[in-house]
Amino acid sequence: MFDVETYFHSVRLDEERCKGCTNCIKRCPTEAIRVRKGKARIIDERCIDCGECIRVCPYHAKKAITDPCDIISLYKYKVVIPAPSIYGQFKNAASRNHILTALKAIGFDEVYEVARAAEIVTNATKELISASASIKPYISSACPAVVRLIQVRFPSLIDNIIKLESPMEVAARIVKKRIEAELNIPQEDIGVFFISPCAAKATSVKAPYETDKSFVDGVISIKDIFLKVLNGLGRVKRPEELEQAGLDGIRWANSGGESLALGTDKFLAVDGIHNVITILEEIENDRIEDVDFIEALACTGGCLGGPLTVENVYVAKTRLKKFIDQARDKDFSKHGQGGDDALMWTGNVEYKPVMKLDKDFTKAMKKLEILETINKDLPGLDCGACGAPSCRALAEDIVRGSAIETDCIFKLREKVRELAVQMMELETKMPPVLDCERKKGK
Amino acid sequence: MSDGIIRLKFDILPNDMSAAGEASSGVKKVLNQLGVEPQKIKKAAIAMYEAEINAVIHGGGGIAEVVIDKEYIEVKIRDEGPGIADIELAMQEGYSTASDEIREMGFGAGMGLPNMKRYSDKLVIESEVGKGTTVTIVVNL
Numbered sequence: 182m183f184d185v186e187t188y189f190h191s192v193r194l195d196e197e198r199c200k201g202c203t204n205c206i207k208r209c210p211t212e213a214i215r216v217r218k219g220k221a222r223i224i225d226e227r228c229i230d231c232g233e234c235i236r237v238c239p240y241h242a243k244k245a246i247t248d249p250c251d252i253i254s255l256y257k258y259k260v261v262i263p264a265p266s267i268y269g270q271f272k273n274a275a276s277r278n279h280i281l282t283a284l285k286a287i288g289f290d291e292v293y294e295v296a297r298a299a300e301i302v303t304n305a306t307k308e309l310i311s312a313s314a315s316i317k318p319y320i321s322s323a324c325p326a327v328v329r330l331i332q333v334r335f336p337s338l339i340d341n342i343i344k345l346e347s348p349m350e351v352a353a354r355i356v357k358k359r360i361e362a363e364l365n366i367p368q369e370d371i372g373v374f375f376i377s378p379c380a381a382k383a384t385s386v387k388a389p390y391e392t393d394k395s396f397v398d399g400v401i402s403i404k405d406i407f408l409k410v411l412n413g414l415g416r417v418k419r420p421e422e423l424e425q426a427g428l429d430g431i432r433w434a435n436s437g438g439e440s441l442a443l444g445t446d447k448f449l450a451v452d453g454i455h456n457v458i459t460i461l462e463e464i465e466n467d468r469i470e471d472v473d474f475i476e477a478l479a480c481t482g483g484c485l486g487g488p489l490t491v492e493n494v495y496v497a498k499t500r501l502k503k504f505i506d507q508a509r510d511k512d513f514s515k516h517g518q519g520g521d522d523a524l525m526w527t528g529n530v531e532y533k534p535v536m537k538l539d540k541d542f543t544k545a546m547k548k549l550e551i552l553e554t555i556n557k558d559l560p561g562l563d564c565g566a567c568g569a570p571s572c573r574a575l576a577e578d579i580v581r582g583s584a585i586e587t588d589c590i591f592k593l594r595e596k597v598r599e600l601a602v603q604m605m606e607l608e609t610k611m612p613p614v615l616d617c618e619r620k621k622g623k
Numbered sequence: 624m625s626d627g628i629i630r631l632k633f634d635i636l637p638n639d640m641s642a643a644g645e646a647s648s649g650v651k652k653v654l655n656q657l658g659v660e661p662q663k664i665k666k667a668a669i670a671m672y673e674a675e676i677n678a679v680i681h682g683g684g685g686i687a688e689v690v691i692d693k694e695y696i697e698v699k700i701r702d703e704g705p706g707i708a709d710i711e712l713a714m715q716e717g718y719s720t721a722s723d724e725i726r727e728m729g730f731g732a733g734m735g736l737p738n739m740k741r742y743s744d745k746l747v748i749e750s751e752v753g754k755g756t757t758v759t760i761v762v763n764l
Contacts, residue, residue: 334655336661336664337661337662337664337665339661462644462648465651465665465668465669466644466647466668466669466672467669467672467738468672470729532661534655534658536652536655536656537655537656537657537658538656538657538658539658540658542657542658542693543627543693545656545657545658546627546628546629546657546691546693547627549629549653549656549657549691550627550629552656553629553631577656
């Protein structure tokens with residue numbers, strides 16, 4: 182698996198491809214990117230792995246660290262757990278069973294749908310919401326980028342997060358424990374691989390906040406496995422009966438799907454990281470009334486719009502609809518087991534005060550004061566030419582000591598002009614020995 | 624400057640509900656950078672937001688002046704609107720003089736002043752009919 186680092190995050194920069202343009206710095210919701218020496222630099226502790234920069238980069242210089250497909254050969258017994266968003270990727274798939282059969286044929290011993298585990302999480306969420314009226318509204322933890330966003334920018338909402346394991350984690354735990362018990366295979370020989378639409382999920386496995394160690398052994402992106410499944414699909418003559426999830430589970434791939442599964446009208450579903458920020462602001466201001474549940478997804482359109490998917494999100498939605506209709510006729514969701522306490526997180530998320538200017542309050546006040554003064558003096562164009570996303574961010578970088586005022590090209594030009602004026606003035610002044618026009622006594 | 628106190632000033636535009644909340648949002652960002660406890664940021668932000676909304680709805684806009692000291696944050700929101708005739712009555716939950724249009728937008732439920740009181744450690748309302756209203760909110764840090 183990938184390297185261990187203090188602040189692990191999956192989104193990385195491809196130095197070769199980066200042109201040092203300002204597209205990514207402007208879109209980053211946590212102002213985590215600066216351009217330095219002609220390359221974009223990600224400030225690790227601020228990155229929430231939303232993947233917004235991957236999407237916006239015209240040079241494809243942002244990538245997500247996931248595992249290569251051949252990681253599966255490291256384990257004796259191989260299980261694949263695909264995210265529901267996989268169903269929206271294939272044009273000619275007749276049924277989910279076809280996709281799952283083709284996926285399994287790549288070299289897995291078993292398939293277990295994360296959509297099935299999503300239904301278990303739905304049941305647990307229902308119980309949690311009906312049991313407690315003290316927290317309102319609850320915020321889903323399904324999207325790890327949103328959880329991390331709350332940690333960094335909305336700490337007062339940490340208590341509102343539903344601390345239930347993600348469907349991915351539940352799926353991995355269920356299959357591992359069952360295989361260990363039924364087939365008598367030790368857990369370390371079982372490899373469970375998540376097929377992921379996004380970078381944030383890779384981070385969840387490498388640096389989980391809900392538990393000490395994830396039950397998932399590898400994360401493969403939909404992009405990386407797409408062609409293998411596509412090639413296999415044509416060869417599937419008689420698909421295996423592999424689908425277990427009902428429409429409630431597979432709908433999770435869509436924005437609003439998790440909410441609909443809860444069977445309540447008192448929900449609000451928001452997608453796209455910048456829209457999510459607006460809604461979180463509203464919740465912080467106590468403006469959201471009569472809502473018990475907030476489904477917030479970082480990607481536009483939900484997981485189907487993930488940066489590591491292949492198909493356009495709207496096309497994928499139409500494709501998924503077919504499978505939702507098929508699932509409606511079958512209706513598996515009834516046979517689900519109820520929520521159990523084991524789904525609660527054993528770990529917790531803490532406030533990450535990465536925006537703080539200084540550990541010491543008095544020093545932070547001082548820095549803020551200087552920051553405001555500098556900011557007032559900057560042009561306010563937010564052009565990004567200094568490498569920071571806005572004038573205020575540059576002012577912040579200056580007080581943090583990582584930038585100087587003349588990084589602003591307008592400030593620099595002002596300085597150059599002042600200098601030119603001074604030079605012109607000096608040019609007119611002649612030393613007395615050369616100055617023929619100088620009058621006596623002057 | 625340099626007396627260790629931070630002063631911020633924001634304009635509150637009249638009749639622009641979509642821009643309402645920008646000032647409190649800006650203050651929130653600043654408090655975050657200072658590393659103020661999240662729950663206290665929330666208190667200050669909600670109280671200020673309510674006052675800001677009031678200035679937009681009733682006061683015809685105004686200005687917000689924010690002072691941040693080591694021990695407290697003080698938000699003063701001033702408008703030159705119609706003023707409040709009976710402050711005690713206005714403080715009651717559910718009492719509102721907002722128009723139907725405003726209510727249709729989901730505002731004007733008569734919770735503004737009560738909310739401000741709930742979320743602030745000190746609330747002072749000075750108002751003169753025909754002249755305007757000044758709301759001072761203090762949240763201890």
